[in-house]
Amino acid sequence: MQSSWPKRLWIVRHGESAGNVARDAAHAAGASRIFIEERDVDVPLSERGQEQARALGDWFAANREPERPNIVLTSPYVRARSTAALAAERGGFQSTRCHRVIDERLREREFGVLDRLTSAGIAELFPEQAEARRVMGKFYHRPPGGESWCDVILRLRSMLDTIGLHYGGCNVLIVAHQVVVLCLRYLIENLTEEEILAIDARGDVVNCGVTEYGFDPDAGPDGALKLIAYNVTAPLRDAGAPVTAAPDAPVAAR
Numbered sequence: 001m002q003s004s005w006p007k008r009l010w011i012v013r014h015g016e017s018a019g020n021v022a023r024d025a026a027h028a029a030g031a032s033r034i035f036i037e038e039r040d041v042d043v044p045l046s047e048r049g050q051e052q053a054r055a056l057g058d059w060f061a062a063n064r065e066p067e068r069p070n071i072v073l074t075s076p077y078v079r080a081r082s083t084a085a086l087a088a089e090r091g092g093f094q095s096t097r098c099h100r101v102i103d104e105r106l107r108e109r110e111f112g113v114l115d116r117l118t119s120a121g122i123a124e125l126f127p128e129q130a131e132a133r134r135v136m137g138k139f140y141h142r143p144p145g146g147e148s149w150c151d152v153i154l155r156l157r158s159m160l161d162t163i164g165l166h167y168g169g170c171n172v173l174i175v176a177h178q179v180v181v182l183c184l185r186y187l188i189e190n191l192t193e194e195e196i197l198a199i200d201a202r203g204d205v206v207n208c209g210v211t212e213y214g215f216d217p218d219a220g221p222d223g224a225l226k227l228i229a230y231n232v233t234a235p236l237r238d239a240g241a242p243v244t245a246a247p248d249a250p251v252a253a254r
Contacts (some may be wrong), residue, residue, distance in 0.1 A: 057090025
């Protein structure tokens, strides 16, 4: 019987976006707000982000065609869709044999009233939210109009069910956001709150960093996905592309 898990699963954070650049500029200036003209869903890749996405594609192109993605699932946000498109073009998996799907369950975490605020801005404008997050912890804290990590995990549970229902035995590439990478690790590896937050505390998921799983038929009664690599920057380093890791979210709200 064919496994309901993919043969290979790659989870990739999008390339550096104009939002990442604007966030760094706001923190460097000590500003309260991150100034971006577009809606978050429409924020494009920066030039470095485009270079990173092409480097990711070159990395996949080095594999034989049967070892490249044949299913690509992306967040609807422009920065994720653009990353997937550029990588597919360079990686040789943009043909009709590669099925590409935009899925809103892979979208960025929603920050509600804290959207586009720096850590200084949150402390200044919403001190009660900063305190609530301190008390509850980032895993459970839900800002008004926004989502907690648990909320993201709830929608990703159904995403994994969809993958199991339709893409068993396939090579699946997911292109999404930092919190999605972490929350999928939480689900796939059956981690605890403490374990996933410890992984997060070690450092940000890099732009176009690769997290890879392979199906192990000997893991458990029905087999399971086993982690091969986390947050690997080899695609960027091999191509000489810059490695960047600025978070999309306000530091105090991640």
